[in-house]
Amino acid sequence: MVGVNKKQVRIGMIGYKFMGKAHSHAYRDVPFYFDNKVEPVLQALCGRNEEGVKEAAEKMGWLSYETDWRKLIERADIDLIDIVTPNNAHTEIAIAAAEAGKHVYCEKPLAMTLEQSKRMLEAVEKNGVIHMINYNYRFAPAIQFAKKLIDTDRLGKIYHIRATYLQDWIMDPKFPLVWRLDKEVCGSGSHGDLAAHSIDLARFLVGEFKEVSGIMETFIKQRPIVESSSGLSGKASSDKMGDVNVDDASVFIARFENGAIGTFEATRFAGGNRNGNRFEINGEKGSIRWDGENMNNLQVYFHDDEPGLQGFRTINCTEEIHPYAGAYWPTAHIIGYEHTFINLMVELMDGIDKGYSPSPNFVDGVKNQAVLEAVEQSSRRKQWVSIETIMQSASSTSV
Template sequence: MGSSKVRVGMIGYQFMGKAHSHAYRDLPFYFDKEVEPVMQAIAGRNEENVRQAAEKMGWNSYETDWRRLIERDDIDLIDIVTPNNTHEEIAVAAAEAGKHVICEKPLSLTVEQAERMAEAVERNKVVHMISHNYRFVPAVAYAKRLIEEGRLGEIYHMRATYLQDWIMDPAFPLVWRLSKEVSGTGALGDIGAHSIDLARFLVGDIAEVVSTMKTFIKERPAAEASGGLSGMGSKDKVGNVEVDDTSAFLAHFENGAVGVFEATRFAGGNRNGNRFEINGSKGSVRWDMENMNNLDVYFHDDETGLQGFRKIHCTEEEHPYAGAYWPAGHIIGYEHTFINLLAELMDGIKEGFSPSPNFVDGVKNQQILAAIVKSAETRQWITVGGR
């Protein structure tokens, strides 16, 4: 029996557009799903660029107006990979048109926007997800299983860092990820949001936070041509940097655990240092995205003399998602995290539910981001979700 099709319309086509396009193309190769994606159309403002992107990435057609894409009868799912300040308008319009929605993180600029997005998808009964792809690393999903099974006991600590260094040069231009109007925050919302989502996924909801945020380089060349991660700077125009270069915060989880978090784009030598360690009464786990197939595991009841972290290579059938790929020991990469995420989305569309992380998670994550910003401004502990 053949699979039914989900016709995808993607808005945006740069870094995340490439990652999502690759995942749609390869998903049927690795996963046998009763619902499979069809790369129906892509939308972008520059006709020449979007036409080239459609041809290169395998989309059947293109539009230069995202509204036209949403209006099309041959689109079932809208994929939003545009800058943060556009998410609300597009997602609400898609939901009102009865389209399923997947949106890049963070969900929006503010809690209020996120709540309106969540209300729209729930009211229109469409399937929705937010693209926190790191939940779908086999090693991370296996860590979640160990925690749920009680193998680590009562959780005491989570410490997480997300360290990058790509904007350390003062001559790097003011791309949209460094614009408060477009992105909302800097390192906090761009990469810290991933650590926050992993914390909620692995440990539980966060009750309160206290934070500090700092901008090291307060002026940069204006961007004359740019994407989110690269651009050409003006020789005679500068702009003010209004977002954080680094953000650090402490967290109290609702279950009593304590969290320590750091997100920075000024950690020289770290290209994508997404890492965490979780300590419990019976054991610990730690993970590093730059060695994403490995999970370090420690159990307190190992015999004296053999205690210590052991390295688990999470490429076996027992590890979530790994069985869809290669024989044990044959590693997968960053791009496969998106395939795994979209495989869950296809199941959700078939069964009529919204897999986690979805817009409900997006709202909760946005509440934590807002509390972190408020804490840095007031220099006080802030309750998550408070107004």
């Protein structure tokens, strides 16, 4: 039930599986934990399979459902379109939603290419709608606290970031050719799926990328054709094989505009790593470390600590002084992955209320896409690639 005297934002969400579940849960819990002036309403869920979307809508608390996203966008009772489809549908849906005057919240990466992402940004800006992209890891309290430490000069000048995002769920050669392994649907493999998160955190904490040099590799060249898939799992249809045309791993080095350097690795072939999203940042006055599998903790080191007591300390970022943490439980009663989505959507609702697009928005999505594309070009050309050059070379033809 919508709170008394609260403005409603009626959500129309397209897609309903892994990310659809995460987004739905977050919308429902925003008013439970936070006292926003704007409250999300789960108005309509959309999916191509009527039986599946109807069941999902009932389970997750949506008031209605559609099987055609175009009809969803046309509905007068929808204020915000939430896109949780595979990547190849992002551009068309986002542009249509913006042209219909709907606010747009989109899963990452923003698009298949930099050119597509620029068209999406043009559309939301031209039509004056609020826009955000789902880089949810920014909204872990430990990440937000790390940002405060950096912005208040506790680390001084930043020298290094080394970031890894390691998974292992497709190492079995018999794992089927799900959509995340099909370039026509996803655009890239571990690079766009995993490295995109590391790139966003680096931009958020360290600054803008200047140039990159990278390699990308596909270890398993063919896989069984998929019969059905859900989330990060799939079922093979037969012994028939199909070509894998995306990367299994990407590795790149980077220079930043502020002089920092970085190393980045994303792979789905790191055995024993289920969701190893990690980074370390080193500055002239101190360092920080974060591990997404232990997301409440931030490890901090300061050079000016007393000799003999120097070393990394572990800060459990669950006290009221830590961003967002005070909305949840008493100190050290930890929160989880799902709360990063809630915290992001609090900002989205506030942005709709006040008329601005909170970061990360489509501007961030375009800049992230430029780094992704630069690494891909570097891998093909075997040389450093400038982000500025990539941005200038990508056309931005309006629709």
